[in-house]
Amino acid sequence: MADTTGTVEASQPGRYSVPGPPPRPRSQLVGTGFAIAAGAMAVAGALGHYMARRHASGIDPGHDWLAGQSVPNPQLVYALITLLVSVVTAHWAVWASGRGERGHTWVGMALTLVMGLAFFNMVMFSLNRMEFEIGSGEWATLAFAVTGLSLAILIVGMFYLGLMTLRSLGGSVGRDRSTPLGAAVFFWDFAVLAWAATWYVVYVVK
Template sequence: MDPELALETGPLRTSPRTQVTATALAIGGFAMVIAGLLGFYVSRRNLVASPGANWVPDEVTIPNAQLVMAMLTALMSSLTAQWSVWASRRNYQAHTYVGLAVTFLLGAAYLNMLMFSLNTMNIVIGQGEWQNLAFTATGYLIALIIGSMIYLGLMSFRSFGGDLGPDGSAPLESAVLFWHFTVVAYAAIIYVVYIVK
């Protein structure tokens, strides 16, 4: 074999951003599901409810204050999650850990407020079309939030193991990207289903 034509041997170098790209593609798929859910909700509302009428049943009271407070809590958790990525890129372990701890605390509060709001509304599945569609969209959102917290938790353990720095922070960055997506998904679903009605 001609030595000039031989390929270099050595460890295979992979891009640390592969996980971020894969997470972005997964976010695209989840966003399409949300767009489909909200599109179906709006099309059914336009077919069933007369223009200008309230489609929400009279026995359902929507707790707007709790839903807005949950949105503010979600935004704060998004900021603290981004802070942990910023600290991780710069090898600031203490800031990374505090940012992740505060993100989990705010994320649990965010999920708690959403569940409290659902319990306050007394939505019963099968009671009507609005209840079914609202519970489906909100249930999907709750599943996304729980999945995002699990993903963030797993990537946090990698950070606890010392996976920090410009190259090592990509897994945490991908989990935070998914967390940001759940905050945007919350805003879209709450706006369409509970505010615009």
């Protein structure tokens, strides 16, 4: 008796496969970019106003602007170096997250946050040693205003990093899941750059 069972034609690979979800737009990264642009304009405007008032202070701005007062700088240099090291550990965490290495991701972010706290400790120590009072002079007022703006951006960056670290603790690691952490590190890069510009203009150029 002849076999009358019909043969099923083999389908081509992927021909009838259910398509996966479309790639998620990197809306968080784009939003972070807009926030960085706004912050950059604020910092640039503050530093520009500071320099304009400095040059309008007299023939010798470096002396008249400070009214003969000295500004200790070594601790602020150490603080900047600490921030630069935190950038390295933050990018290490993003690299580890992209490879799915959860342990290295957590260690990198923990080191970044600890160095951020150490930075704030050194800056507060330096500002207390200066013994300047807000309102005691134009330089002191503007210096603390510009410094406060940069510190506020760094505080936002610390919270952003902390939130994305908690998210990574929940399992948000891997090549397709590391974008939120990368966005936070992107903002941290900007915050460190904003502080470096503030440090150079206010405490080096004076």
